[in-house]
Amino acid sequence: MSLAFPARAIAVLALLSSAACGGSAGTSHTASSSTAARSSRIAVVTTISTLNSFVQGVGGNRVTVHSIVPVGSSPETYEPTPQSVVLVASAQILVENGAGLETWMHGLMQNARPSAPLVDCSQGLPRIGSNPHLWMDPVYAKHYVARIEAALAAVDPSHKATYERNAAAYDRRLDRLVVWIRAQLAPIPRSRRMLIVFHNAWQYYDNRFGIRTLGIIETAPGQEPNPQDFGHTIDLAKRYHVGAIFGEPEYSPKLAIALAHDAGIPVVEDLYDDSLGTNPQVDNYISMLRYDTRELVKSMR
Ligand SMILES: [Zn+2]
Known part of the structure; x- marks a missing residue:
């Protein structure tokens, strides 16, 4: 500091x-x-x-x-x-x-x-x-x-x-x-409600809406995962047929892209949580959670 x-x-x-x-x-x-x-x-x-x-x-x-x-x-x-x-x-x-x-x-x-x-x-x-x-x-x-x-x-x-x-x-x-978030998730079976995200920002959202964060790319701020952890997350993505790997705009997408590539699934680079975005569709809390929910649901279908 x-x-x-x-x-x-x-x-x-x-x-x-x-x-x-x-x-x-x-x-x-x-x-x-x-x-x-x-x-x-x-x-x-x-x-x-x-x-x-x-x-x-x-x-x-x-x-x-x-x-x-x-x-x-x-x-x-x-x-x-x-x-x-x-x-x-x-x-x-x-x-x-x-x-x-x-x-x-x-x-x-x-x-x-x-x-x-x-x-x-x-x-x-x-x-x-x-x-x-x-x-x-x-x-x-x-x-x-x-x-x-x-x-x-x-x-x-x-x-x-x-x-x-x-x-x-x-x-x-x-x-x-x-009510809106629950309605979006309603058609998704529990077995599909799995996330691999950049950092552990989704636990409270998960608990509220019956989702599970299966894997986290960066477990401590600013600390890159070691090869074993990285390999383990790829295995999880494959085993649970996770739909996408989520990066975040405030972090480099490099690791999320590499992980998605190795797991053979798409990467979504811009899930918002610790910061709003400048784009009008994510420039306030409510629109941000609507945007994020749409992205999550797309990956779980
Ligand atoms: Zn955070």
């Missing part, structure tokens, strides 16, 4: 502090009309972009949201930059997944020393071992929404009713998503 730059960080902080509030990608306001509205908005900073949808859903036009880990990057191999320090220092609310995902967050907080509260979204949910990917279960996502709602209401109590209403509406969207 490269956080030994306090003097440099402070200089960058001074340079970028105005820009940090202004860089809200995707906002449709013009510069002149947005200045007043933006200054009254609550600056929420999340760790990963997947959490942005929950904040946006609850906060609506009362908030601006930025993620520390850029879209398309992995939180598990992320290293904070001076810009991350600026972003954290400028936040009015900080939102993290918790459950050990953001190993760099403690150091970042020590550097930035923010006055903002830090919301640990997964706190209180049952964990599977040390797996932090609880947001991948859309039922658990409602817990994230509730935690964010409480934090916004505490910081901005005059709009508590708005946050309550928005959170209830977002929960209904999550309910519809769960």
Whole structure:
């Protein structure tokens, strides 16, 4: 981790502090009309972009949201930059997944020393071992929404009713998503509901929807599998007639392609979990899980 730059960080902080509030990608306001509205908005900073949808859903036009880990990057191999320090220092609310995902967050907080509260979204949910990917279960996502709602209401109590209403509406969207995912998977027999994925991000989704992650290409962040493990995963793919090998856009597709080639099955390079994508069909949590589910179901037919 490269956080030994306090003097440099402070200089960058001074340079970028105005820009940090202004860089809200995707906002449709013009510069002149947005200045007043933006200054009254609550600056929420999340760790990963997947959490942005929950904040946006609850906060609506009362908030601006930025993620520390850029879209398309992995939180598990992320290293904070001076810009991350600026972003954290400028936040009015900080939102993290918790459950050990953001190993760099403690150091970042020590550097930035923010006055903002830090919301640990997964706190209180049952964990599977040390797996932090609880947001991948859309039922658990409602817990994230509730935690964010409480934090916004505490910081901005005059709009508590708005946050309550928005959170209830977002929960209904999550309910519809769960029903939709179940319907997609309904025709797939249990024996076909097997996955080989790049990293172990699918366990909570699996448990909710009766799927099994059969194999994982990279068992520890940034660590390539040894030849025995790689060979074992190829054997599993063949033995269980797995339909495809799934890579992820934030990691090199090299290993997934090699594994799929050796197992004689297709590779799907872009399953989204730790980060949203920039493409509109994966640029928010609900569309991301719809996209992923379609890809998974295609491979299981
Ligand atoms: Zn992950």
